[in-house]
């Protein structure tokens with residue numbers, strides 16, 4: 001099928017015999033021609049202030065020392081007409097080497113010094129810790145070929161499925177992509193998804209095999225896969241090593257020769273696409289833009305086509321790799337503008353800016369669909385007194401990441417907190433890690449759930465993201481759940497296990513093809529709730545880690561969904577309420593009560609843990625009472641004395657059962673995301689159920705009194 005669709009793909013023959021005599025590592029970007037295009041150094045006062053610490057673009061002093069001396073020079077943007085501009089992106093599956101390749105390209109063009117920190121563009125602490133890209137980054141490079149200077153705008157994109165929205169947005173500011181494939185791993189699920197993203201946008205695609213230095217690399221097999229899947233001519237595939245730098249000058253030449261220049265006209269009326277933004281503590285919102293037509297200058301007054309608000313352009317610049325003010329951006333160029341916007345909510349991604357006086361004559365660009373939350377979870381401060389700190393931290397995080405949806409909520413078990421919507425489980429994990437690292441906040445995360453569309457008997461429709469808000473079943477006409485189209489690529493020997501997994505997860509098979517003689521591609525429509533409950537982990541374990549997964553949202557379908565609640569000694573634990581498919585409710589109920597039993601510590605009285613669906617107990621576990629050996633001090637064989645002591649103990653326990661309450665450790669509330677559990681979300685300290693420490697004090701006191709009155713416990 002892919003073959004049929006893709007016969008017209010604009011995949012270019014990337015390779016010609018290397019014509020660049022400069023060896024890898026030469027500072028091409030600082031050649032005389034390039035230098036002449038850079039104006040004199042700007043004064044230190046005009047130097048961009050360092051961006052907010054912890055923000056997407058924060059820089060540490062060591063980073064600045066590593067940055068190119070050219071970062072302190074001012075570009076003469078008019079020296080780069082549109083035909084000398086190339087806007088391109090690197091797209092690939094997770095870990096296929098995008099950020100490493102970006103590093104090498106930055107070094108090759110003398111944008112940063114060689115031997116600096118790895119993955120230069122991955123600036124968030126969480127990106128460095130996990131070795132993944134979360135936020136797309138834009139950087140402007142200057143490169144000279146055949147004595148002609150080019151301005152290259154490179155966007156490094158994330159590879160994980162959660163951030164594919166970020167990729168699609170970034171691609172709208174590009175005319176071409178480097179489709180990077182790990183030569184040892186071959187095509188993976190995100191390779192396919194990203195290829196189609198670029199293909200649908202009609203971008204030039206430069207196929208590149210990376211990691212050819214790895215002994216297990218098999219470039220020929222990968223070329224076959226590219227041909228089978230995407231109809232790419234094997235001779236057009238470039239082979240590089242981002243690690244050693246092999247063939248990278250040729251890659252830059254291929255970009256310049258095969259990515260078309262931006263199509264806009266410098267004489268047309270100003271039209272600017274806003275494709276991303278982030279917040280800087282000192283300068284407010286920084287908008288990342290591509291000038292589609294005309295020339296944008298500092299001091300211009302522009303208007304947003306989406307909101308009708310007017311803004312003065314206070315600063316214009318490019319990232320090289322740190323922000324460098326340029327005073328203007330010309331047709332086709334990608335850079336940033338500062339307009340004095342106060343919040344990132346004001347900057348509508350996909351918006352068009354034009355000159356205020358030309359508003360009527362300039363059309364709005366098509367824009368993007370808004371980011372949608374796929375997974376919801378409750379975030380509660382570990383220490384209830386930190387609620388305000390959590391609110392402030394979430395406000396700050398959402399300034400830089402508008403894809404997090406936040407609404408305040410409260411539960412009896414965990415107190416005040418927030419119900420947050422995320423792009424996926426990894427996104428959720430990243431946000432909780434950032435709360436800890438950047439704001440020193442420890443949070444409890446409840447089990448993730450997906451939104452459901454509830455059609456009421458009275459004809460109204462609402463989307464529910466909190467399971468405890470599900471109306472009683474007699475008020476509900478139908479419930480719809482979201483589904484995704486999942487693409488799985490796996491070595492052939494694991495196909496059987498994965499087919500079983502997909503059908504156990506209520507999947508509907510759409511496609512089953514082979515991408516070469518050893519690997520298969522499976523396409524399934526799977527309900528999203530099945531994906532967020534450990535699907536990825538199971539997929540990896542069933543395929544010994546070899547299968548890869550990508551998914552995109554699909555339609556909403558009717559589902560028999562029920563509310564599963566957990567009761568401890570008859571008291572519902574609202575934070576543990578979940579929505580599950582009826583066919584899975586028994587299994588889920590049994591799992592939940594047995595997990596609870598393992599987590600709860602035994603008390604001096606019996607604890608009943610029940611799973612309830614439609615007011616019916618479907619699973620139960622009983623945690624027996626801890627038994628104090630009241631006979632320990634009773635020497636000799638006086639049976640009646642022993643019996644008396646045991647009777648007293650029994651009586652005491654009965655009374656305790658009535659008044660006693662149960663400590664539920666925080667671990668019980670922590671969600672078990674499918675990909676990786678929020679390990680850093682502090683399971684160490686047990687928190688008290690419902691009421692906090694004051695209540696606990698009172699309870700301890702009453703237990704103590706009881707014990708005194710009962711004589712024996």
Ligand SMILES: Nc1nc2c(ncn2[C@@H]2O[C@H](COP(=O)(O)OP(=O)(O)OP(=O)(O)O)[C@@H](O)[C@H]2O)c(=O)[nH]1
Nearest residue numbers: 094095096097098099100132133159211241242243
């Ligand atoms: N041997 C070898 N290793 C490489 C090469 N390119 C990248 N790597 C390694 O592969 C791993 C992943 O590289 P990254 O650059 O982080 O991959 P990525 O595609 O940016 O990852 P995400 O942003 O998470 O999607 C790192 O350990 C790199 O050092 C290469 O050409 N050869």
